[in-house]
Amino acid sequence: MGGRVTAVCCTLVLVLLANGASAQQKIGDPPEASNMRLVGTNDLQARSAYQPTIHHQGDRWIAYIGHHGGTDDIPDPVNPMTGKAEPNGTSIVDVTDPAHPKYLRHIPGQEGKYESGGAQMVRICDGKDLPKGDRNAVYMLRTFGSEAHEIWNVADPANPAFVTRIGGLKDTHKSFWECGTGIAFLVSGAPDWRTRRMTQVYDLSDPANPVKIRDFGLPGQEPGATGAVPTELHGPISTGPTGNRVYFGYGTNKGGFLQIVDRDKLLNGPKEPTPDNLKFPEIARMPLSAMNGAHTVFPLPGMPIAEFAHDKDGKTRDIVMIVDEAIQNECGEARQMVWFADVTTEARPMLISSYTVPEASGAFCERGGRFGSHSSNESMAPVYYKKLAFIAFFNAGVRAIDIRDPYHPKEVGYFIPSITAATDKRCVTIDGKDRCKVAIQTNNVETDERGYIYAVDRANTGLHILELTGAAGAIAGLP
Amino acid sequence: MMRSWSVIAAMVLVLGGLSAVAGYEMAPPRAAAWREIAWPFPRDGWPAGRAFRCGAAECGDDVEVYLRPKLGFCNCDGGVADDDEVDRVADVDMIGPRFVPLKAGDVVDVADMPGRIRVYDLEMPKGKRIAIGIAVSHRCDLMAVAAQGRGDASGVQRATLKFLESREIRAWMIVAMEGH
Numbered sequence: 001m002g003g004r005v006t007a008v009c010c011t012l013v014l015v016l017l018a019n020g021a022s023a024q025q026k027i028g029d030p031p032e033a034s035n036m037r038l039v040g041t042n043d044l045q046a047r048s049a050y051q052p053t054i055h056h057q058g059d060r061w062i063a064y065i066g067h068h069g070g071t072d073d074i075p076d077p078v079n080p081m082t083g084k085a086e087p088n089g090t091s092i093v094d095v096t097d098p099a100h101p102k103y104l105r106h107i108p109g110q111e112g113k114y115e116s117g118g119a120q121m122v123r124i125c126d127g128k129d130l131p132k133g134d135r136n137a138v139y140m141l142r143t144f145g146s147e148a149h150e151i152w153n154v155a156d157p158a159n160p161a162f163v164t165r166i167g168g169l170k171d172t173h174k175s176f177w178e179c180g181t182g183i184a185f186l187v188s189g190a191p192d193w194r195t196r197r198m199t200q201v202y203d204l205s206d207p208a209n210p211v212k213i214r215d216f217g218l219p220g221q222e223p224g225a226t227g228a229v230p231t232e233l234h235g236p237i238s239t240g241p242t243g244n245r246v247y248f249g250y251g252t253n254k255g256g257f258l259q260i261v262d263r264d265k266l267l268n269g270p271k272e273p274t275p276d277n278l279k280f281p282e283i284a285r286m287p288l289s290a291m292n293g294a295h296t297v298f299p300l301p302g303m304p305i306a307e308f309a310h311d312k313d314g315k316t317r318d319i320v321m322i323v324d325e326a327i328q329n330e331c332g333e334a335r336q337m338v339w340f341a342d343v344t345t346e347a348r349p350m351l352i353s354s355y356t357v358p359e360a361s362g363a364f365c366e367r368g369g370r371f372g373s374h375s376s377n378e379s380m381a382p383v384y385y386k387k388l389a390f391i392a393f394f395n396a397g398v399r400a401i402d403i404r405d406p407y408h409p410k411e412v413g414y415f416i417p418s419i420t421a422a423t424d425k426r427c428v429t430i431d432g433k434d435r436c437k438v439a440i441q442t443n444n445v446e447t448d449e450r451g452y453i454y455a456v457d458r459a460n461t462g463l464h465i466l467e468l469t470g471a472a473g474a475i476a477g478l479p
Numbered sequence: 480m481m482r483s484w485s486v487i488a489a490m491v492l493v494l495g496g497l498s499a500v501a502g503y504e505m506a507p508p509r510a511a512a513w514r515e516i517a518w519p520f521p522r523d524g525w526p527a528g529r530a531f532r533c534g535a536a537e538c539g540d541d542v543e544v545y546l547r548p549k550l551g552f553c554n555c556d557g558g559v560a561d562d563d564e565v566d567r568v569a570d571v572d573m574i575g576p577r578f579v580p581l582k583a584g585d586v587v588d589v590a591d592m593p594g595r596i597r598v599y600d601l602e603m604p605k606g607k608r609i610a611i612g613i614a615v616s617h618r619c620d621l622m623a624v625a626a627q628g629r630g631d632a633s634g635v636q637r638a639t640l641k642f643l644e645s646r647e648i649r650a651w652m653i654v655a656m657e658g659h
Contacts, residue, residue, distance in 0.1 A: 116556045170560070194563045226579040228572035229563070254524030290524040327551045429657035 023363035025419045025439055032362070035413030035472035036400060039452065040465040042101040045077055046422040047088045049456035049463065050120040051174070054095065054379070054448040057138055061448060062157045063101070064124055064140055065091040065456055065463065067109060069117025071424055079106045087111045088118040090142055091463075092157045098452050098465040104158040110145020117145050121172070121187075124154070125179035125207075132182070132206035139163065139207045141184065143172040149186050151207045163208055171196045174235030174295075181205065183213075183267065185236045185246060190215055192223040197232045199248070201267065213267060218250070218259075219275035231255040234295050234325075237378065238263060243301060245283075249294030252325045253336050256293030258286045260346055286341060286349040288322070291334035295325035296375050300386050306405060318344045319352075319406045326372025326394055329426045330437075331365035336372035338391055340406045355409045357396040362416070368437025369426035369459060370394035374444065381449040383476055388412070388468075390453055395439040398455045398464075400472050413472035416440055417457070417464045424459040451478050512537030513642055518545070520573045525549050528623075529651070531642065538638045540630030545570060546643075548622055548655040555619040559594040566597070569612030570625040577602040578610055581632060587640075589615045590649045592622060592656070596640075598632045609635045613643075617656050 031038060048068040055062050067088035070076055076085040081103070089109030094102040109119030121143040127133035140152045140160065148167035152160045171189030178184070182205025189196050198217035202210050215222075218230040231251035238246045246266060248259040265281035288294065300319040308315050320343050324336035337356035343349040356373070357364065364371040377390045384390075389409075391399045397416030401409050417440050425436040443458035453466040468478055512534070518527040528547020535541050552568065554560060559568075562584040571578050584597030594615030601610040609632045613624035624643065628635035642648060 112556065114555055116554065194566060196564075226577075228576040228578075229567040232567075251524075290522065293524075332550065432657070 023367050024437060025367065027419055027421060029418055031418045032397070032416040033414065035468060035470040036398070036415035036453070036466050037469050038415065038417070038464060039467050040095075040097075040099040040101050041462060042093055042103055043420070043422060043462040044091050044093075044456070045079060045103070045106060046074075046460045046462070047077055047091065047106075048114070048118070048424070048458050048460050049091070049443060050118075050458070051122050051444050052446045052454045052456050052463070053122050053124050054446055054452075054454055055124040055138070056449060057157065060094060060096045060157075061098075061450070062104075062154075063091075063093040063095045063454060063463065064122045064142075064154070065093065066120045066122040066142060067091065067118045068120055068458065069110070069112040069114050069145070071113060071460070073424075075113055076111075081106065090119050090122055090140070092154065092160070093463065094157070095448075095452070095454070095465060101463065101465065105160060107152065107160055110147060112145055119143055119145065119150075121174050123175060123177040125177055125182075127155075127207075129179040130182045130205050130207065137207075141175065141177050141204070141207075143175070146171045146189070148172070149175065149188070151204070151210075164210060166200075166202070166210055173197055173233075176236050176238055177204065178238055178240050180240055182207075183238070185238060187233055187235055193217060193221055194223070194225060194229050195221040195232045197234070199233060199236060214271035215273050216266060216281075217273070217278060219278045222273040222275070222278060225275075231257070231293075234293065235297075237297060237299060239299055239301065243299070245299070247297040247299050247320055249297035249322065251288070251293035252295055253293040253327045253333065255290050256288040256322075256324065258288075258294055258297050258320060258322055258341060258343075258349065260284045260286075260343060260349065283346050284343075284349055286343075286351075288324075288339065288351075289334075292324045292336060292339075294322050295373075296323040296378065297321070298323070298376050298378060298389070300403070300406065303386055303406060305407065307407065314344065317342050317406070318346075320349070321376060321389060321403070321406070323373050323376045323391060325374050326370045329369055329428050331359075331371055332428065336374075338373050338376075338389075338401070338409070340403075340409060342406075352407050353409055355391075355401055355411070357393050357399055357411075357414075362396060364396050367395045368439035369441045371396060374442075377445050377447045377453070379447045379449075381447065383449060383451045383478075384447055387475055388472070390445045390447060392442045392445045392455060394441050394443070394458070397440060397442045398445050398453065398466065400468065402472075402475055404475070412475065413468060413470075415455070415464070415466050417442065417455070417461060420461055423457070423461045426459065451476060513544075516543070520545070523573070533638060533642070538628075539634055540628050542626060542628040542630070542635055542638045544624065544626040544639055544642055545573070546622065546624045546648075546652070548620060548652075550620045550657070553616040553619055553621040558616040559614045559621070562595060562597055565595045565612045565614045568621060568623055569597070569614045570623045571599060571601070571610045571612040574610055574625060574627050575601050575603050587613060587615065589613060589622065589624070589640075589643050590652045592617045592652075594622075596636070598636060601627060611636050611639050613639070620656050622652055622656060
């Protein structure tokens with residue numbers, strides 16, 4: 001009897017070990033997918049990638065992709081187009097034919113490894129849309145490592161021309177630029193502020209001549225304050241003068257909250273950074289659990305809710321999708337995931353639902369690297385807006401979520417890219433020694449008006465261009 | 480002659496006594512003088528750490544020290560950047576939200592981890608206290624230390640740093656920072 005029990009136990013252990021081992025990706029393994037298909041790839045010169053922004057430029061589609069800094073092993077990868085080692089910066093890729101993306105140009109960024117260098121963020125505005133822009137120009141706003149924001153003219157994307165720089169900062173991150181007005185909400189670290197990241201509001205309607213409007217942050221972060229310092233900013237998204245709201249996400253993976261701000265009061269209210277003036281434009285602040293933070297806060301105003309269709313009040317709801325960022329490898333922190341807040345009554349926003357990838361569906365805590373959410377697509381093009389959201393989930397790839405009923409979000413597809421020889425390792429410390437695994441680390445995702453989905457990898461695997469198939473495609477009305 | 484010897488003996492006794500007192504004040508708090516207490520703060524974004532108290536008899540005044548690792552919370556290359564970072568991360572705000580630095584902070588080394596230390600006036604419901612904030616880092620991880628006491632700032636700081644130098648605490652910090 002004892003022998004039989006031992007045998008069963010041993011078999012179980014072997015099965016569990018085999019499952020754990022099989023969860024790890026190997027070079028040559030096919031991608032894992034449901035209702036999503038790989039259309040094309042580009043290796044992005046094996047640079048760690050952050051924000052992709054896809055721009056329809058004349059009759060071409062151009063992807064602008066920000067990069068983190070290099071790695072310990074390869075701080076400055078060689079650009080095969082120049083033959084030179086260049087610190088990671090911005091990749092410019094022609095994706096007009098998504099099956100055959102064509103790498104056009106790499107603009108080097110700040111020296112420095114991982115989050116200390118590169119040029120992570122990128123936004124694009126046409127000069128013809130900006131009130132005082134050059135009508136023939138296409139402007140790219142990017143961060144330059146932690147020290148500056150830069151503007152380039154990328155009308156000829158293969159030959160970008162430097163326009164100007166806003167420098168002297170101690171950190172930068174996920175900025176937002178309104179193309180219709182030129183107002184930019186730059187995530188900066190002004191040297192005298194007590195926080196690493198706050199907002200500098202600029203008028204970039206004439207990109208060659210930036211005009212600062214004000215500094216903005218939370219009371220307690222301003223210069224000269226004392227006492228507790230509130231959680232730092234991650235990034236804002238504005239609904240422009242029509243929506244008159246700016247949604248700010250604070251606290252990347254901890255102590256996070258959503259702040260709803262009256263845009264007009266922010267731009268035109270008193271600007272001296274006193275506690276009262278900083279509080280003036282705030283409409284509401286909704287805290288998350290201290291174990292979660294806000295990376296992306298994506299507004300979805302005026303969503304009709306089918307379940308509420310026959311109710312006398314509240315048939316449509318204003319929703320904000322909040323995406324946390326996982327930071328620790330191999331589940332070394334609380335789960336970072338996606339939350340939906342009903343902000344219809346703005347002064348009393350409320351979380352209504354959540355979404356995460358089931359860990360057991362892929363033994364993701366054992367695969368290596370980060371598992372959890374990071375960011376969502378931010379395109380408001382009709383093809384997907386308020387229907388489907390795409391979430392970068394690190395080693396669980398890209399996840400497609402049906403958000404038509406934000407009270408009950410539902411996964412309808414996913415794509416986990418294959419690793420390549422370029423995919424970098426991710427390590428955890430066990431008994432004082434590094435134990436490393438290699439896994440896909442889908443970092444950021446964006447969509448274009450055609451419906452293509454662009455996922456980029458933090459672990460140097462490059463760009464994956466995807467399309468929806470089956471039931472997921474049908475939700476968007478795609479053939 | 481006898482009187483001279485008496486004076487010399489008295490002086491020796493007085494000087495010896497003074498030296499003993501000075502020596503006691505400068506001596507590191509004995510590990511036994513510190514006792515572990517329950518983590519006194521509500522749950523926040525980081526798991527609870529360890530808390531210790533040293534009484535007035537042993538440390539010259541009541542001192543409490545709170546320490547915990549914050550993994551993945553530091554600039555991997557630059558470490559603890561400045562005093563503002565100490566204000567933000569050292570957990571002094573867990574003791575009380577109203578604290579004012581007494582002066583600019585200093586560089587510090589705790590368990591072979593570099594960082595910064597800063598001293599604060601802490602406003603509490605029952606009167607002012609001294610708080611110490613320490614943030615030291617290894618790779619991308621941070622060890623946050625906060626301390627509070629009723630004594631003078633230098634005494635609280637000295638007691639805190641001596642406690643952190645004790646073999647047990649150094650060993651724990653190294654393990655807590657995943658074997659750094």
